[in-house]
Amino acid sequence: MEINIQNAKIDLIQWLTTLEDSSIIKKIMELRNTENEDWWDKISDAEKESIELGLKDADNGNLKPHSEAKKIYGKWL
Template identity: 70%
Template sequence: MEIDIKTAKIDLIQWLTTLEDSTLIRKIMDLRESEMKDWWKNISEAEKKSIDKGIHQAETGNLKPQSEARKIYGKWL
């Protein structure tokens, strides 16, 4: 059974407005915070270096056309 997101959101909002349990509210806030954490902190140093290298290459104009990338990586796309 698929959930209707809009209805579920409204139900949650209505339920949240009735909560008086500060412990439960704190748990919900903690969940929200954990979902918003920066993915950058969860990747490896090698991945960070690779991303930084790509950004630097783009900033210096060291780019390859999309057609060239498709030739190399086409089998995975």
């Protein structure tokens, strides 16, 4: 069941207006501040290099069909 985003926002606003716990408000503010951070800046150099190698392989046409990937990685999906 998919959440109705507009109703969820209204529920959150109503809840926030009654909230007195400063630690929860602080956590919400921290979450809001991290929302704009780029995940690329948070991953390791090894992860970045691996992604860049994968993109280079894709650009060079070195790809496997979905059916083959599904056979290899199916047990984790």
